[in-house]
Amino acid sequence: MLRYILKRAISLIISLCLASIIIFAVVEIAPGDPASFMLGINAQEDTVAALRAELGLDQDKLSRYFTWVSGMIQGDFGTSYTYRSPVAEMIRERIWVSLPLALYALLISTLIAFPAGIYAATQRGKSGDLAVMGATQFGIAIPNFWFAMILVVIFALKLRWFSAGGFLGWENGIFQSIKSLTLPAIALALPQASILSRVMRSALIETLSEDYIRTARAKGFGKRAVIWRHALRNALIPVLTIIGLQFSFLMAGAIIIEQVFFLPGLGRLVFQAITQRDLIVVESVVMLLVFAVITVNFIVDVTYAITDPRLRRRV
Amino acid sequence: MRSGSFISGVLLSALVVIAAGISFLWVPFDITQLSIPDKLQTPNEVHWLGTDHFGRDILSMIMIGARTSLAVALLAVGIGFFIGVPLGLVAATKKNSIIDEIIMRTNDLIFAFPSLVIAILITALFGAGAMNAIIAIGIFNIPVFARVSRGAALSLWQKEFILAARVSGKSDLRISAEHIFPNIANLLIVQGTIQFSLGILAEAGLSYVGLGTQPPIPSWGRMLADAQTMVSFAPHLAIIPGTAIIITVLGLNLLGDGLRDLLDPRVRKSRE
Numbered sequence: 001m002l003r004y005i006l007k008r009a010i011s012l013i014i015s016l017c018l019a020s021i022i023i024f025a026v027v028e029i030a031p032g033d034p035a036s037f038m039l040g041i042n043a044q045e046d047t048v049a050a051l052r053a054e055l056g057l058d059q060d061k062l063s064r065y066f067t068w069v070s071g072m073i074q075g076d077f078g079t080s081y082t083y084r085s086p087v088a089e090m091i092r093e094r095i096w097v098s099l100p101l102a103l104y105a106l107l108i109s110t111l112i113a114f115p116a117g118i119y120a121a122t123q124r125g126k127s128g129d130l131a132v133m134g135a136t137q138f139g140i141a142i143p144n145f146w147f148a149m150i151l152v153v154i155f156a157l158k159l160r161w162f163s164a165g166g167f168l169g170w171e172n173g174i175f176q177s178i179k180s181l182t183l184p185a186i187a188l189a190l191p192q193a194s195i196l197s198r199v200m201r202s203a204l205i206e207t208l209s210e211d212y213i214r215t216a217r218a219k220g221f222g223k224r225a226v227i228w229r230h231a232l233r234n235a236l237i238p239v240l241t242i243i244g245l246q247f248s249f250l251m252a253g254a255i256i257i258e259q260v261f262f263l264p265g266l267g268r269l270v271f272q273a274i275t276q277r278d279l280i281v282v283e284s285v286v287m288l289l290v291f292a293v294i295t296v297n298f299i300v301d302v303t304y305a306i307t308d309p310r311l312r313r314r315v
Numbered sequence: 316m317r318s319g320s321f322i323s324g325v326l327l328s329a330l331v332v333i334a335a336g337i338s339f340l341w342v343p344f345d346i347t348q349l350s351i352p353d354k355l356q357t358p359n360e361v362h363w364l365g366t367d368h369f370g371r372d373i374l375s376m377i378m379i380g381a382r383t384s385l386a387v388a389l390l391a392v393g394i395g396f397f398i399g400v401p402l403g404l405v406a407a408t409k410k411n412s413i414i415d416e417i418i419m420r421t422n423d424l425i426f427a428f429p430s431l432v433i434a435i436l437i438t439a440l441f442g443a444g445a446m447n448a449i450i451a452i453g454i455f456n457i458p459v460f461a462r463v464s465r466g467a468a469l470s471l472w473q474k475e476f477i478l479a480a481r482v483s484g485k486s487d488l489r490i491s492a493e494h495i496f497p498n499i500a501n502l503l504i505v506q507g508t509i510q511f512s513l514g515i516l517a518e519a520g521l522s523y524v525g526l527g528t529q530p531p532i533p534s535w536g537r538m539l540a541d542a543q544t545m546v547s548f549a550p551h552l553a554i555i556p557g558t559a560i561i562i563t564v565l566g567l568n569l570l571g572d573g574l575r576d577l578l579d580p581r582v583r584k585s586r587e
Contacts, residue, residue: 015424022424030440141564143516145523146539146557149546157547248429255431256520260543270432271524274439286432293427 005302012298019290020072024065027279033057034081037277055081068283077284082276087284090269097167098258098265101181101188102250108189109196109246116193117200117239122227124205132197139194148187148260155183165262184261188254192246199242203235210234237304244300248293321573327566331559335381342379344372346533355549365551367541373551376533377559383445383534384563387527388514390449392507395456400503402457403464404495407472408487419465422458430455434517438526448527452517456510463506467499501578508571512564519560535560 035051036043052058056067071078077087120132156164167180207213208231216226255267262268266285273281343363350370358365364373406418434451441447468491471477480490521527522536530537535556542552 011420011423015420015427018424019427022428026436027440137565137568138561140568141512141561143519143523143539143557143560143564145520146553146560149539149543149553150557153546153550153553245426248427251429255429255435256524259524267432271435274436282436286429286436289429289432290427293429294423297423297427 001305004305008298008301012294015294016291019294020069020287021065023283023286023290024068027283028061034277034279038081068280072284072287078280080273080278080281082273082278082281087281090281091266091285091288094264094266094269096170097181097263098251098254098267100177101185101254101258101263101265102247104178104181104185105188105192105250105254106243106247108185109192110243112189112193113196113200116197118204118227118232120197120201121204121208122223129201132201136194136197139190140198142190144187144191145256145260147190148184148257151183151187152260165260167261167263180261181263184254184257184263187260188250188257192250196239196242196246200235200239203238204231207231207235240303241300244296248289248296251289251292318573318577320569321577324566324569324571324573327562328570329566331381331563331566332385334378335385338375338378338382342372342375344375346371346375346379347531355545355552357549357551364555367538367552368545368549373538373555376538377535377555380533380535380538380556381559381563383528383532384515384518384560387445387449387452387518388511391452391456391514391517392510394449394453395460395510396503396507399457399460400464400496403461403466404468404491406461406465407468407495408491410469410472418461422461425455425458426462428455431517431520434521435524435526438521443526443529445528445532448518448521451521452514456514459510460503460506463502464499467502468495471495471498501575504578505571505575508567508574512567512571515560515563515567 033048033052035048035055035057039048039051049058056064059067068078075088077091079085080087080090083090116132116136120129123129123132152164155161162183163180168176170177204227208227213226213231216230217223221229251266254263254265255271257263258265258267259271266289270282270285272278273285348371350366353362353366353370354368356362356366356370362372362374364377366372367376402418402422406415409415430452434448434455437451438444438447471494477490477494480494485493518527518534519536519539522534523540525537525540527536528534538556539553542549542556546553
């Protein structure tokens with residue numbers, strides 16, 4: 001087991017190194033010089049050169065890469081070209097919107113998906129199953145930013161229960177903050193909940209057809225007991241993987257939803273940075289998101305190995 | 316019930332494909348002609364789905380938009396399929412070898428990138444437009460197909476009929492092509508339809524933030540973006556393109572589900 005975890009940890013580090021190289025390379029080869037972009041088309045050549053020197057853009061690529069990476073390891077993400085403030089500070093502010101939003105959406109998604117998936121699996125082929133599956137088909141098909149717009153029209157503009165967008169910050173009250181994140185979280189959770197319900201249902205159905213379930217049934221356990229004691233635990237493995245993937249998707253996938261609701265999260269930060277050619281912000285935020293995804297996957301893999309006795313033995 | 320979802324999937328998908336097809340030959344109104352006096356009409360006898368803020372016919376825009384959505388998503392799935400499946404099959408034959416390790420770790424790496432952010436990055440840095448959107452969406456389809464085909468192939472390699480093929484002296488490559496691929500084709504079709512529908516959603520998302528298909532070519536995502544500021548007094552501007560996306564994605568998903576059930580011999584036998 002320890003060997004497996006060690007092996008995964010090494011591949012985690014290699015992945016992170018490769019990811020940093022790829023991100024740096026993509027941003028580097030992209031057309032558009034940040035300095036000339038910042039100064040506009042009428043800028044003098046020497047002014048652009050001076051700004052390039054100030055931003056450190058005149059150094060060679062390799063040394064800039066190492067400065068960037070070594071800085072990140074020490075928690076220094078560089079200074080934003082546009083805002084002239086430390087990127088780490090900008091990320092710190094934004095993450096308190098994006099992280100709670102992702103967790104909130106994941107919570108809503110799980111709270112809907114678990115009962116729905118379990119119910120559908122136990123009602124397999126009956127009308128209850130059909131209704132749940134039909135609803136999930138719609139849930140998957142609805143673009144979340146469109147759903148967000150509809151939610152705004154109904155709950156913000158017509159009923160006036162929620163604000164149409166914006167986020168005042170946690171210091172202005174926890175309840176108010178949760179309220180401002182509710183519509184975005186619902187919009188984000190809808191497709192996730194639908195996918196998760198389907199995964200839950202099919203995983204449970206698959207598990208219920210296993211031999212050991214038949215044995216348990218033959219031994220006289222009731223259907224309910226078999227589901228709760230045996231099937232659910234085994235069915236959780238694929239579900240866990242999807243939850244892990246969904247979390248990382250929600251962290252980054254909120255980018256469009258944050259646009260719809262004008263939420264000052266990481267997605268909006270990176271979106272603005274991309275359009276302003278604030279490359280250092282783009283690199284750092286994307287790297288941070290990739291770091292989050294790779295680490296979550298690592299945790300899911302290790303949890304996988306711990307929860308499934310078959311995998312445990314194999315590793 | 317199963318054939319029901321297949322039939323509705325076929326009907327919904329056909330509706331979109333036919334609309335896209337007809338748009339090449341004919342649309343009710345010329346969408347390059349702006350007609351401000353006709354702006355923001357709700358659906359009526361002349362304009363079946365109403366008009367937008369420039370007085371353009373929404374039905375015509377939806378029809379042309381269908382073609383954009385389908386083309387972008389289909390090409391993106393193609394990229395994923397034709398690169399991902401061979402990689403997955405090779406990884407399965409060389410299980411636990413260095414090749415398998417490299418392929419799968421690269422997959423994990425691509426998976427780790429937040430697809431939407433990277434798609435936005437690619438389209439924003441290299442230029443907004445359909446082509447870059449296709450590449451950006453397509454890249455993220457590769458690991459999906461690779462992973463699905465590797466996973467399914469791995470379990471097949473344990474089966475007796477594959478062992479038999481091996482004993483008869485067939486090479487790994489031939490077994491992959493002749494026995495493994497046909498047996499996982501159903502799975503890939505289902506995955507393909509899922510990725511296709513995700514591609515439709517991704518294209519809509521990119522166009523919505525202004526990085527996908529560029530005006531004057533209509534796209535559903537772009538129509539939604541334009542509708543956003545007018546949604547409170549002209550909700551049909553948002554409802555109609557949204558419904559078009561939902562119909563397409565729903566149709567494809569139902570089609571995929573239906574196909575899987577039809578193609579799966581176990582399900583077919585139980586029905587007969």
